[in-house]
Every structure is written in C-alpha cells, then in structure tokens.
Amino acid sequence: MKQKWYQIQIIPNDKQQENVPSEMEKSLIEELFDLAEKYYEKDVDKYEISYKKRDHDSRYLFKLSNSGTYSDKISSLVLLVQNSPLHSLKYLRLLNNMIKLPNRRISLMVIEVMRELYITELLPPNRKLRTFVQQPELPFLYDYYTRNIIAQPTNGKSLVKKTVPTKLTQETFESLLSILYFEHCLKRDVFSSFSLKLLTNFSSDQIQACKSAALLTLTQLLEYSPEGELSFLRCLVDKLADPDTKNGGLAAQCIRRVVTRHPNMKPAVLKEIKTLVFAKLLTNWNNKPSSREDTQGKIRERAILRIVTFVRSSFIMADKVKDSSLALEMVRMFFAIFKELLKRGEKNYPPKLMNSLFLGVNRAFPYLDPNDFSYGEIVQEIHIFFELANKMEFNNSIEILIFLYQVIFSEENESSQISNEDLNARYYKCLYRKVLDPQFKVSFKQDKLFNLLYKAIQRDTDLNRIKSFFKRLLTLCLSSPVPFTCGTLVILYEALEKLSSSQTASISHEDIFFPSRRCLTPDSDPVNDAAIVVPGGEKGIKKFDFGARDPRFAGDFEYFYEFYPLIKHFHPTVSLYANQLLVGKKLTYHGDPIRSFSLSNFLENFILKNPKSLSTTKHDDDATQETNATLADRIRMTKKSKRIKSFTNAPQAKRNKTSNEEARKPTDNDADDRIKTIFKSSSRKVMSFKKLSKIDFADDFVTGINKNNSKNKNKRRNSKSSFAKSSDTD
Template sequence: MMSKDTIQAAKQKAISTVYELLADKPEQEQLLLSMLVNKLGDPDYKLAAKSTHLLSRLVDKHPNMKAVVVAEVERLLYRPNIAKRAQYYGVCFLNQLMLSEEESELAIKLIRLYFSFFKAFVKRGEVDSKMMSGLLSGVNRAYPYAKGEEKFISEQMDTLYKIVHLVNFNTSLQALMLLYQVMDSSQNVSDRYYVALYKKMIDPALCTSARQAMFLNLLFKSIKKDVADRRVKAFIKRLLQICPFQSPQFTCAALVLLGEVIKIQPHAILTQHKSMGFDDNEDDDEEEHFTDLPAPDEDVVLMKQEEPKDVKPVIPSSWIHKSIGQGHSMFYNPSVRNPLHCRAEQECMWELEKLAAHFHPSVALFAQTLLKGEPITYGGDPLHDFTTIRFLERFVYKNPKQQQNIPENSGILSKTKTKRRDPLTGARKFAVNSKSFLEKDESEIPVEEKFFH
C-alpha cells in the first residue's frame, strides 16, 4: 500500500524495500518484481527513473534474472492504456542491458520487441522523438549478439533509410550506425548507405551535436571499408569543405582522421595540379585571346542561307538533360547527391592550403603536416583537448600537487583510487602569465602554447 501513497518519500522508501526483498529473499519473487516494474509508469518522473535504476542493479546482481525481468517489462510495454512515458522508461531500461555471447536468444527477443514498436511509431508518423532514439540505441546494442537476425533486419532497411532523412541528427546517426553494422556483417556496404552518409555530412546540426566523435568514428570506418577510390576522395573533399564552418576541435579531429586514412590509402589526398585535369603541355601563357562576334546583319544573312526550307523550327524544352561527358560536368560538382559521380578525383585538395593558414595553431600544424605527406602523430583526443574550456584553463594555472614520499612496503599506493598526473615538462610547467614563461625562447614553446607566448 505504501507504494501507492500520495507522499513521494513514502513511495521511494517502499520501492527501495521492494528491491531489497527481491534481491535478497526468494519468496514472492513474481509479486515483488511486478510491483517494481509497475513503478516505471508512476506519474512522478523521479520515481520512474529510480525504478529503472533499481531494475538495472537487480540484473547486475542476479544476471540469471535478465530473461524474467525482460518478460515482465515486455508485459508492461504491451498494456492497452499504458502511457508513452512509461514505455519510454521501459525501453531505456532494456537498451542499457549488458549482453554476452551466450545470450543470443535474449538479444533476438529484444530486437523483435524494438522493431515492433519501431513499426508502430513509423505508422503513426512519430519518428522524430526520444522514443525512436531509444529504440535505435537498443537495436545497436543488441544486434552484435543476435545471431541469425540478419535477414529480419535486412527486411527493415527501407524503413531505416526513410528514418535517416526524417529525424534529427543524433537519431539519424544511430540509424546510420545500425545500417553500417548490418551491411558490414554481410560484407556488402551498399551505395545507398554512402549516399545517405554523404548527405548527412552537410547537416547544420553537426556543429552543435554532442556526438561528433561517434560521427567521425562512423565516417572513418565507412571510408576504410570503401573500395571505390573516387568515392573516398569525394568524402575527403567534403570533409575538408565543412571544416571551416566547424569548431577548431572538430577540424583537428577531422585532420587526424585524414592522417589515419592516408596511412591506409597513401594516394587518397591529391594536392598536385595534375589531379585537376590540367595538362602540363597546355599553353599556360597569360595572354587573353579574343574573337569578334559577327555583325547583326551578317548573322541574319548566314542564318537565312543555312536554314533549310522544309525544317520546322525547334521549340526548346523546359527540361535540360545533361550527359556525364558534356561540358563542365567533367569537372568537380559538389551538388551531386551520389559521391561516385561528383568527380572529386578531378580536383586537388586546395582546402588544405587554406587550413594551413588557419588562426588556430594546431589546425595549421596538422594541415601543414598533411601537405608534406607526413602522418599526424597525436595520441590525445582532439575533440576534448582543443576545446575553449581547455584553452581557458591555462589562465587559471595551478602548480601540481607534490606526491608524498610513502614507503614502498606500506601498501598505501596499491589502495589509492585516484590517479595522479605526470608532472608537466618544458614550457608547460610555467604559468602563462609568469616571467619564466616569457623568457623562454620561441623554439622551446609548443605550437599550442605560442599564442600565450
């Protein structure tokens, strides 16, 4: 009765007691589990979130209860008049389950559960929602352990591609990750997938997304898997084109990604003028050549002489169809949807020249390294190391704490949970507003510290 009390503190105490009894006592297990799962639909969101947390602790403590708990949550999700928020909390609990290779049957059951809700939300037109993101996250987590479900998921491909173009950036990224997993397992990454990923690169939401690392990781795996060289060059070209509109940390991460691509495909980045389709033997003088247009009267006379009498005048069509081999279509076209046909191999990567003169010193250094054809050696996380907050932290410099001399046989070091950083070396051990830092020679200052110097 206390679990249905109107006082929040009483209900929280009640579900905590239910969890303790369920985790430690085997009596009335089904009744206690039903009570705890039922609280996922509590009107108070704090209580529903706590129920999700307690269920996660329960399956961590008793891994053999996963199937029983999943079955009970499934019954809750399929209730006739269940609230959408209760379904969302139930899906959030399910997509956080830690699976193993021995639990393939459970993974298959979860995938079929996710796709049943997936179809229902698509049918109702509710695709751009938190629920859809939770379902896609669950499928991504369960798919590697679901053996034999490739055919079932392949049947849902058309729906997944539709979702990519309708939902927000983060949800579409999860859909693309699922598509890549499915096609990678079958060793056949389709052109349709690359077209969708190529279009997603110019999504304006990429600038503010919190999943830029996931996007770059997916992009790298897709480029690495691609066997078409001209499509790889198209992706590299577009990545360099969006860098000036992104933050410096994203640009640094993109250049590090390109450095890894060069290790695999050394000729992926073209910087020579020959790649633009120009011939070295072509006349390269700077003189302009002019030809006179015919006089108006002469033009009319020529047209009258050449026009046959029995030919009807041709009415130009409102539709203009261009063949691939005509006119300027032989050159790079950034507006083409399919990266295979944008002819990026006809263009040099002149964007690297502009990035080599970037205001951010690390961006300029990475771009200059790529222009020299050398690999980028960087062991940190560019998306974290080159953020504004890390830049401002140098102004609140504090001396590192000195480690206390502790005897080796005391055993205290083995029990400590905190990790101490290695002492700073070189110019980094001086505060940027100190005299010692100013007296350092410029050659001793790291590239990212030259601005302060």
C-alpha cells in the first residue's frame, strides 16, 4: 500500500517536542521558513523534470493541464495530484481557481473532485494540519540550522539545548523542511481558500444543487478529519435556521450523520445550537408575536421548532452516567425556550413547539443526576404547568402531565421534607379531569394516557380515589368502541395486580368492587348479585357524583353497576374481560388491545386468511395413484375415468333433464363437472379455469372450444353460400 505524505516519519515520536521552546528566535524561524520554501521549489522542479522524462503519457498530462477543455483539465490535474501529493500545490491552486468560474456545472465538478482528494490523499484523519511554527520537528531543525549552517549563535549563547540525541544529515534536513512547508501552505493557503468558498459562497447560493453539494462536502470533511471542524460545524448549525425547509432538513441530516459517527462531538454541537437559538432567534422575539402579517416571526418559530425536534430526536442517551451532563444541558435549553414562550402571552403559545419542548424534556428527564439538577426550582413554579395542563389541548397536556408525574413522584422529591400531599391531590385531580376529554378516545396519544393512568393508579393509596378512577373509566367504556373498552379493562386489571402486591397499601379487587359482603350468600353469584344493583335502588346506597372535580369526594359507593352492560356486551372479548375483572380471575393478554381489536386489524386478518380448499370426489385408491404418478400418467388416468363416468351417468342425466330440469341438483361427488359447465360457455375463461380447477379437464376444454370455433366457421360459410345463390337467382 502506498504511504501517505503525512505518514512519513523522519524523527521518532519519543524524540519530538510538542511545545516550541521559548529560546527560539523569531528571526531565525523566518529564515528557516524562507529556506524551506527554496528547498520545496527546488524539489518540485526536480520532480517535474523527472516525471516528464518518463513516457509520452506523463508529458500529455502536463499538456492537458495547461490547454484543453475544462473536463480534461480537471481530470489531468487530479491525476497529477494523486501521483505525488507533496508536489501538487500548484495544481491544487489551479483547481481552487476553477471554483470561481461562473459555470456552476464545472464548479460542482471541481468541488466533488476536491472533496475526494482531501479525503483520500491530503488530509490526515486523526489530527489537524499544522503550521510551520506548530511542527514538533522544528526544534531539531532549528538546532541543525544553528549548529551547521550558522557559524556562531547570536550573543555567544547556545540557543537550544545541547542534549539533542538526533543527528540529521543535509538531505534529511532539506526533505523535512519541504514537507513542513507543504503542510503549512496546504493549511493556510489551499484548504483555507477552498473551505472559505464553500462556507461563504456555495452554502448560501441561490441554486439548490450548489447548497446541497456544499453541505454534503462539509459533512464528509467533518466525518473524516478534524481540520476546520469549528467553522464547518457552525455553518451546518446555522443552516438549521434556514427559511427554506429543504436546506434546514438537509442540515439536520448532515449534523445527525456527524454526531452518529463521532458521539464525542455532541456537547460541542449542542453548545453551537444554544448559541444560535439564544443569540439570533430569540433576540426581541417576545416583543413580536407571530401573526398573519409577521412572516419573520413565523420563520423564527419554524426554525426553533426544527431545532428542538432535531435535538430531542438526535441526542439519544444510552448511558445515564455518561450522558447526564448532556441531558442537563438539554433540559435547561428547553426550559429557557419555554420561559421565552411564556413572555409572549397566553394567546401566542405555538402548540407544536410546546409539544416538542415537553417531548424533549420527558425524553431527557430520566437521565438527569439529582445532584446536578434541583427539583425545588420546578416545584416553586409548578402551578404554571398545572394551569397549562388544564388549558391546553389534549396532546400537549398529556406531555405536561407526564412531566409533572416525573417531577412529583421522583425519588429526590419524595425523600425531601416538603409536603407532597397537596401536589399529589392536585395532580390526581388534573388527571381525573383529563379522562373526560373528548379527544381521549380518538387521539394518537391515547396509549400514553393509558400508561400514565396505570402508573398513577398503582402508586395511589387512597381507596376512594382509586374507586372513582375505576368508576369513571368503566362509565366511559359504556359508550366507547371495542378497542378502547378492551384497553381500559386490561389497564384496570394490571393496576389491580400492582395494588394487590404493593407493600404500602395492599388493595384487592374485593376491596374495590365488593367492600361490603353482607348482601351476598355463599351460594350467590357476585356478578348477578353485586354488580347489577343500580344506585338508588336500595336504601342506604350512596350515589356516585359523576361530575365531581376531586375524585376523593365523588361518593362513597359500593356497587359498580357498569359491569352489567359490559358483561352482556355483544363482543365476546369485552364480556370475557369484564367478567374476569369483576370476579378476580387472571386476565392474560400480552398484545396491544387498542391495535389488536381495531377494525383495520380485523380486516387484515380476514383478508390474509387462507381460503378453503375445494372438495374433491376422487376415490382413495385413485388419489394415492395420482400422488405417486407423473403428470402424463395422471392426465391419462383422468381421461380414462372421465370416459367411464360419461358412459355410466349419461342415461341418468338424460332422464333428469327430461323429467324436471329446474329441480335437478348437481351431485356432490361431481364438483369438477360443475366447474366445467360454468366455464364452458366462454372461451375467455379457459386460463382462469386452469388456475382455479385441476389440470385434468384442460385438454377437453381446448378441444371443445376448437369444435365450437369450427362449427361457427361452417355456419358462416353456409350463410355466404346461401347469400351467393340468392344473388344469382335475383
């Protein structure tokens, strides 16, 4: 394998010094740089002379690089750079000049070519390019220069340490200086001009193809080498706020590629995103709420929504210990944006942005370290979140309720000395109200509310509140479709299982559904005796206040009369689940009832169901012979059996036809003959009959159709001849 120019190592790594000594004088370093330039030009001239003397092809390459079409020039320059990258500064400058051409097609060709050259030949993958002063070999070159080329050091003092074990020759000194000069020019001149044109001109070009090419080039360079990563990263992050949604989406894809390839760049990317949001997008944004006339406000709002969606979906945490700081920065960023939204007023809340913000907070909240994040700040302003959960639409309020659940029932908040009884009561009150939302039955976040109800109910210790939740959910089932009803019954059963196994307050299904067993006898059925009683039917039974705001004070009731219509439900699964929930039997279901019992799932299963097989009338011995015989033998056997059947059944068929043709029914043991009579009338259905029925009668159908065609031809000939005779007589 060919060695790259940055892999050439003249001085060992253990002898190199990363920091340039302070004793080195700038004037001598400048003299070394001028000397390196002379050595490099001398080396380039020597290489070109030797390369031209090789063969005719090498001379032809140099000729094409100076004269020819642009495509020929580009290809020849690429070959010259690939042959010797160390001697290709002149050719790289020519390629950079071609990018400035007004023809965009040629510019895009040059950008693609330069990108491949930088990735495959020029840029080192594991480090940045260095200038001449930053080179670790410079002290050794400086020592050789002061000892051998300059006669006396200045002021009679030794400018470097004398304990330098490396001995350089004049040849290695010149070659090393030329390499250092090439890297300096590649960094300062060639690559900087190329990247500057990409960042300034093509990334903001009016043509979409130029923008896409520039962004993809910056992304690939970022993935391969750390050279220019800060400027490239800022350019990609700035494109997230582009008014054009295509460019914003492309920039998000590019940054996601870089972060996936290099996960350690997540903090740097998040820092640049925060700078973009708070320094450019949110400045004076609260004074200009978005309206129909304010297009700039809408552009900013759309850009912030794109950025928040990108951050919450791309910065996926895998390790809680490693990504706790990153999650903390994400949560602080989302809360800062949320506070800016609050300044705009209650009527100017963008619902999509609010939903995306709380989705991001809920995604990052489990990864927070309690030592870094203080829950007291949220608890002090928690009334704002409760107000938003009651006022906003269903989808956004569900995300706020999930966030409040994580805050209120967190371990750090529960172990604190702050009393959480009021917070818990307020949270259950808000959740109890949200169950009656009309969007609950049709929203796509229905499963999230079910999950939240399951978590909240199984953590509750108040029996009256638990019974009120059960009562409200079962009442909703009476007017709900089958998937919603099945899902509710499964959730209630799972919550009961958790409540019965909890150590703090063990609550069984009898404590909820049968608190008083006085009306039951050992021989009575609890389904018929306890669940059918309607409130108000007997004295002493308290009514359930369905419109109560607080579930603790909805009524001290004893009977769940909602079970009676559920047990008598038309759907067998609903009836089964309701009966098992009431009696306390085990309800095992491992799927998703909302999806499994839907109409679309039923139709899919109905369509994909295997069709019934056609009934066959073969004898057992004939069937065994057909399975073991070849295709030709089977056809021969079927023809023989058909002739026997036609001979034996012909008189009986004639008698049935003459006696009562309408009352005649086809025999069960002759299904193939029935199919034959159906398809015999039309010649177009021969192929479909071959697919649906057996291959036994295919030949007979073809012969029958040919006979019909010949009869029709004879009829036409007879009609023509009769017409001719009549014309002759006339």
